Amino acid sequence: MSWIDIGPVGDIPLRGARNIKTALGCVAVFRTGPNEVFAATDVCPHKGGPLSEGIVHGQSVTCPLHNWVFDLNTGQAKGEDGAITTFPVRVEAGRVLIDGTKLSRRSAA
Amino acid sequence: TPHKVKLGVSGCPRNCAEATCKDVGIICVDSGYQVGVAGAAGMDVKETERLCDVATEAEAIDVTVAFVQLYRENAKYLDRPYKWVAKVGLDWVQERIADLDVRARLIEAFELSQSIYHKDPWAEHAKEAGRYQPLADLTLEAAE
DSSP states (O other), X not given: OOEEEEEEGGGSOTTEEXXXXXXXXXXXXXXXTTSOEEEEESBOTTTOOBGGGSEEETTEEEOTTTOXXXXXXXXXXXXSSOBOOEEOEEEETTEEEEESTTTSOOOOO | OOSXXXXXXXXXXXXXXXXXXXXXXXXXXXXXXXXXXXXXXXXXXXXXXXXXXXXXXXXXXXXXXXXXXXHHHHSOTTOOHHHHHHHHOHHHHHHHHHSHHHHXXXXXXXXXXXXXXXXXXXXXXXXXXGGGSOSEEOOOOOOX
């Protein structure tokens, strides 16, 4: 578990998200109303919409393209067949730390 | 403006922009700019009358703005500039534009009237562009 420092929590808008670029593509880092932080892939499994530009409500995010609602804890879509990968993320002393082990490209085994 | 104002500027005496039939038409010549006003090219066809000759582009713009503001302040609704100039007389207009104090007051009044339209919501939003950039770039790997 290597925690990578991404940036200050304040940089992420409340009830919104910011993007980070990783070897796996874009990962969206969400900040909910009660200041919880989640991270998941930015790409909607339906048609590839940008989840970082979706509406964050409670602990879910809605894709801006076709209204697929994803639970940010499990990554499962509500009422649809699909899921997004979530990544462990935590806040420490006002900085956002994301788990780096899941973010690197897997080597051909 | 009381009615529409159509402008034209020609870069040389060839006058391809047909600035001699415009409400305000400027023709650029060697010695500067010839500002003509009160042209018509609709149901009435009328050539512009020479308002003044100026030497610099800035002064040509000033004269145009002052003329338009004078038109805005004094003409009747739905009168095109050529109708208004026929009513008040070109001499009266030229006196007002030639007097630098009156010209400055007209320009200031025009700028004031346009100042509320100088709001650009897109430019204001573009200042927040940083908010839409990626928070961090983790694709760069440390050289082993």
